[in-house]
Amino acid sequence: MSPKTATARNPDKPRDTGEHEELISGSEAIAHACRLADVDVITAYPIRPYDTVMQYVAGMISNGDFDCEYIVAESEHSQFEIVKHASAVGARVFVGSSGVGWFYAFEALAVTAGLRLPMVAMVGNRALDDPGAFGVEHNDALAVRDLGWMLCWVETAQEALDTALIAYRVAEDTRVRLPCAISCDGAFLTHSQAIVKVPSQKMVDSFLPPYDRGDKQLHPDNPITIAPQANEDWLMEMRKQNDMAARRARGVIIEAYEDLNKKFGRGGEPFIERYMMEDAEIALVGMGTLAMPVKVAVRKMRAQGKKVGFVRVRWFRPFPTIELQDALKGVKAVGVIDRDYGFGSGFHSGVLANELRAALYPSKNRPKIASFIAGLGGREVTADNVVEITGLTRDAGNGKLDDQDTIWIGVRE
Amino acid sequence: MSTGSVEVIYRGIFQKTLAKNICRGIVFAARKEGKIGIAFGRYGDSPERNGIPAKQFAVVSNTEDELQEYLSRYEPNNNDVTISCDDTLCKGVESWAWYGLQPINKLLAKNGTLLVVSTQSANKLIKIIHRKGAPYKLATVKAAASFSGLWVYKDDHTDVRLLGALAKVAPHIVSIDSILSAIKDQWKNDKKVASAKKAYDDASTSPVGAEQGSEEIPFSFDLPGWTKMEEGLVIRGQKSEQKNVAGWEGGYVPGRNETFKKFSTRTMRPAINFDTCTKCTLCWLNCPDTCFDISPDGFYDANMQACCGCGVCEAVCPVEDCITMVNEEAFEDNNSQWEMWRKDKKKYAVWLTEKISNKPARSHGFHHVGQYAEEIANES
Ligand code: SF4
Ligand code: SF4
Numbered sequence: 001m002s003p004k005t006a007t008a009r010n011p012d013k014p015r016d017t018g019e020h021e022e023l024i025s026g027s028e029a030i031a032h033a034c035r036l037a038d039v040d041v042i043t044a045y046p047i048r049p050y051d052t053v054m055q056y057v058a059g060m061i062s063n064g065d066f067d068c069e070y071i072v073a074e075s076e077h078s079q080f081e082i083v084k085h086a087s088a089v090g091a092r093v094f095v096g097s098s099g100v101g102w103f104y105a106f107e108a109l110a111v112t113a114g115l116r117l118p119m120v121a122m123v124g125n126r127a128l129d130d131p132g133a134f135g136v137e138h139n140d141a142l143a144v145r146d147l148g149w150m151l152c153w154v155e156t157a158q159e160a161l162d163t164a165l166i167a168y169r170v171a172e173d174t175r176v177r178l179p180c181a182i183s184c185d186g187a188f189l190t191h192s193q194a195i196v197k198v199p200s201q202k203m204v205d206s207f208l209p210p211y212d213r214g215d216k217q218l219h220p221d222n223p224i225t226i227a228p229q230a231n232e233d234w235l236m237e238m239r240k241q242n243d244m245a246a247r248r249a250r251g252v253i254i255e256a257y258e259d260l261n262k263k264f265g266r267g268g269e270p271f272i273e274r275y276m277m278e279d280a281e282i283a284l285v286g287m288g289t290l291a292m293p294v295k296v297a298v299r300k301m302r303a304q305g306k307k308v309g310f311v312r313v314r315w316f317r318p319f320p321t322i323e324l325q326d327a328l329k330g331v332k333a334v335g336v337i338d339r340d341y342g343f344g345s346g347f348h349s350g351v352l353a354n355e356l357r358a359a360l361y362p363s364k365n366r367p368k369i370a371s372f373i374a375g376l377g378g379r380e381v382t383a384d385n386v387v388e389i390t391g392l393t394r395d396a397g398n399g400k401l402d403d404q405d406t407i408w409i410g411v412r413e
Numbered sequence: 414m415s416t417g418s419v420e421v422i423y424r425g426i427f428q429k430t431l432a433k434n435i436c437r438g439i440v441f442a443a444r445k446e447g448k449i450g451i452a453f454g455r456y457g458d459s460p461e462r463n464g465i466p467a468k469q470f471a472v473v474s475n476t477e478d479e480l481q482e483y484l485s486r487y488e489p490n491n492n493d494v495t496i497s498c499d500d501t502l503c504k505g506v507e508s509w510a511w512y513g514l515q516p517i518n519k520l521l522a523k524n525g526t527l528l529v530v531s532t533q534s535a536n537k538l539i540k541i542i543h544r545k546g547a548p549y550k551l552a553t554v555k556a557a558a559s560f561s562g563l564w565v566y567k568d569d570h571t572d573v574r575l576l577g578a579l580a581k582v583a584p585h586i587v588s589i590d591s592i593l594s595a596i597k598d599q600w601k602n603d604k605k606v607a608s609a610k611k612a613y614d615d616a617s618t619s620p621v622g623a624e625q626g627s628e629e630i631p632f633s634f635d636l637p638g639w640t641k642m643e644e645g646l647v648i649r650g651q652k653s654e655q656k657n658v659a660g661w662e663g664g665y666v667p668g669r670n671e672t673f674k675k676f677s678t679r680t681m682r683p684a685i686n687f688d689t690c691t692k693c694t695l696c697w698l699n700c701p702d703t704c705f706d707i708s709p710d711g712f713y714d715a716n717m718q719a720c721c722g723c724g725v726c727e728a729v730c731p732v733e734d735c736i737t738m739v740n741e742e743a744f745e746d747n748n749s750q751w752e753m754w755r756k757d758k759k760k761y762a763v764w765l766t767e768k769i770s771n772k773p774a775r776s777h778g779f780h781h782v783g784q785y786a787e788e789i790a791n792e793s
Contacts, residue, residue: 192453195450
């Protein structure tokens with residue numbers, strides 16, 4: 001049973017133009033992924049920088065390139081509620097927000113994971129208000145990290161497009177059925193246009209099967225109730241199911257990357273990217289577009305013969321514990337750069353640093369971990385900042401620097 | 414070095430699509446030569462309010478690694494070319510994210526080219542552009558600033574004319590052949606190709622010496638550190654103070670935040686006829702930026718450190734021709750008009766008439782459906 005109807009695209013336009021290059025931003029890349037995934041229902045509510053996706057989706061619809069139910073809601077809460085219900089009746093959905101907009105939808109965010117609805121969202125990462133800053137911080141998306149959402153961060157527009165397709169495949173897989181948020185750093189990704197390979201419809205169709213809820217589809221022909229009231233006699237078992245789904249996601253993600261690499265000839269390693277990590281003695285770790293200045297600096301330091309590498313965390317949930325243990329075994333010291341904060345947390349660290357500490361604790365010969373907070377509110381993290389961080393990390397490895405505290409980089413005293 | 418970068422400074426909202434077209438055009442043209450490129454806006458300059466100075470950049474290169482150096486930057490400096498889409502931006506730009514007045518040529522590389530859309534002569538422009546301290550070149554594309562709306566675009570070929578001129582002043586970034594071929598691909602419009610070619614043929618540069626230009630020290634201030642900033646996101650109210658102007662005793666001058674000025678947003682300013690003003694208070698009440706100082710004799714004097722040039726005062730003033738919005742190009746300073754009028758009323762009347770009559774009209778962008786089609790028809 002699948003009431004999904006065929007889409008009615010503009011008959012004058014070729015249905016499939018083949019894989020081709022376009023000069024597009026990260027937001028536009030996500031909109032292309034929605035078009036190629038033939039998403040049925042999209043809801044929108046404007047907030048910068050996520051709103052750029054809204055504009056591109058609206059443009060595609062008005063140009064006749066894309067047919068979907070496009071609803072501009074009256075708030076983020078409704079925006080996420082509408083797609084939640086649409087997902088339950090069998091529609092493939094897309095939604096998104098930024099900063100406090102994402103927080104305004106928080107109730108809907110929590111229930112979506114509980115209901116195991118495979119919503120795919122784009123978070124255009126933005127600092128939380130107040131003050132009303134527009135630049136990137138990761139605390140918005142990270143707030144749902146323990147609720148069952150899968151979370152990933154991307155570095156380029158190409159990766160945004162490809163990862164959105166992966167997100168649909170993984171989220172909708174019957175073994176998983178969990179929502180997934182793709183984080184795109186405000187400005188550095190959402191407002192930067194690069195040349196992107198836009199895959200053909202045929203390629204995408206071969207990679208991404210249609211969304212099929214089977215007998216869990218809310219439909220008059222399939223009378224079911226979802227989301228009843230339940231108390232302590234039921235709840236813990238439900239949570240355990242959720243936990244198992246989150247565990248199973250790992251294998252499904254690995255499968256998806258294998259298939260993407262095979263069919264698209266790109267995609268790389270699931271979960272993490274290892275950059276110049278062979279023989280690295282000092283490893284830096286971070287997420288999102290922070291990778292750009294870090295890679296520039298790592299190349300410069302490598303040219304000077306310094307054994308420095310970088311691990312970019314691509315998936316934060318499920319957290320790549322095994323991959324990080326593997327990538328960081330044998331290094332002397334690790335410097336974690338958080339573009340987020342964890343006020344009052346252990347070691348006053350950002351979220352990534354403390355997750356990584358926990359992940360490496362059981363490792364044999366675990367490295368020293370120095371933690372840094374940088375680039376808040378979209379402040380530029382320069383290659384020089386990264387060189388400074390690398391030096392401090394080396395000091396932590398040699399015991400010359402207290403590794404039980406967190407250092408803020410680039411903050412005015 | 415095989416990398417080339419272009420900074421495009423534009424008026425927020427009004428020229429957003431223009432800036433985007435220019436940056437995309439550069440990357441498409443570079444692609445024709447087998448190079449790769451990126452085009453990006455730095456929206457810290459936003460939220461784009463009407464007229465606010467904002468920026469986009471285009472960078473082209475042979476390798477991904479070189480491009481990455483630029484993508485990770487907030488505002489690339491050492492740009493080969495800076496394009497100013499409106500000549501009033503030459504007075505300096507203070508965008509949402511810039512704390513102080515940034516000279517238009519600040520991020521331009523030594524010996525780079527500043528390319529300005531203007532009907533003014535190079536000599537006149539140099540007078541208002543801050544000294545760079547290093548030599549550079551100046552080129553103009555002769556036109557009035559092209560203003561559109563957020564959702565509508567006035568396709569008057571300013572985009573392709575700038576692309577054509579760019580190929581002339583910086584052929585190492587993109588050649589004219591690549592530019593023309595990219596324009597043909599993108600717009601499929603031979604007239605736009607012809608406009609670009611003509612701009613290429615017409616473009617010429619004049620050298621500007623390191624010490625040539627306005628001597629004004631651009632307004633700036635120190636950003637406090639976390640140990641000095643007041644906690645809890647508090648900004649203290651500004652004390653009202655008397656104006657440091659001879660004869661200004663009494664009246665009311667609201668306290669103004671010394672670190673937040675908006676005058677570089679302005680493309681027009683109100684010129685006020687105090688002889689016909691009835692002191693009705695409407696301009697003072699309706700100005701969205703609380704610009705009006707009340708003079709000792711009860712007149713309303715628009716403070717040019719605060720005015721963003723929105724034109725509301727002109728619209729609400731009930732007296733005919735009492736407030737007239739005049740192209741910012743006509744003014745060299747931000748001095749008090751009331752003060753000038755009080756000193757010499759006859760001289761002021763002559764000054765006012767001259768300002769209002771001689772200067773080219775400007776628009777505030779989009780008003781009604783079909784406007785741009787009408788304007789383009791009238792111009793050609
Ligand atoms: S144009 Fe008039 S209303 Fe607008 S900010 Fe200036 S003084 Fe105020
Ligand atoms: S609105 Fe016109 S008449 Fe009224 S006070 Fe202002 S300038 Fe004078």
